[in-house]
Amino acid sequence: MNKQYKLDYESPIGIIEIIGSIEYIHAIMFSTQKNIVNVQQADTPQILVDCREQLHEYFQGERSTFTFPYIFEGTEFQKAVWHALTGISYAETGSYKEIAISIGNEKAVRAVGSANGKNKLSIVIPCHRIIGSNGTLTGYEGGLWRKEWLLQHEKAHFRHELK
Structure with missing residues (x-):
């Protein structure tokens, strides 16, 4: 495996x-x-450095998509779920059931939830955009308060033409 590097970004949350x-x-x-x-x-x-800069632009309300290369590290099922999550547009939401249907496995709602919770690419793979079928906020590894903040942030900046 290639050498791993770390860089911190101080976000509003x-x-x-x-x-x-x-x-x-x-x-x-x-x-x-x-x-x-x-x-x-x-x-x-x-x-x-590019990732940190793009996250900063996201938090400033100037970016809605990310262009740096990233890699999914998980099972084939997890990768399918994470890929499907990228189909949920900025400031939109989806449900575990919708993701399960989109990957061709309607009955895998719980497994989709589990895969969603194992996402290691927060914000870029927008697991924060998954809400309950009844419209309520569901679990989020970063905490429900962060999930709510991210959803509100995206809704507040949705009207602008972003990168």
């Missing part, structure tokens, strides 16, 4: 840890750290 190699971003996760630990170094790959 907490520190986000970016993990990647020189080729791909592997994880974007909310951290429990109170302060930035992983700062940019001379050998920090440009891809991590």
Whole structure:
């Protein structure tokens, strides 16, 4: 496996840890750290710097899609779920059932929920856009308060033409 690098980004909803190699971003996760630990170094790959910049643009309401290369690391089923999540547009929401149907496995609602919870590319693979079939917020690894913040943020910036 390629050498892994880390870079932190201080977002409005907490520190986000970016993990990647020189080729791909592997994880974007909310951290429990109170302060930035992983700062940019001379050998920090440009891809991590690009990811941090694009996250900053997202949080500024200037970006709705991401262009840096990332890689899914999981089972084929998980990868199918994560790919389907990318089909939920900015400021829109979906349900586990809709994702299950979209991957051709209508009865796999619980398995879709499990795969959703294992997503390591927060925000970029928009698992925060999944809500309950009844319209309520459902679990989110980063905490329901963050999920609510992200959904409100996207709705507030949806009217603009974003990157």
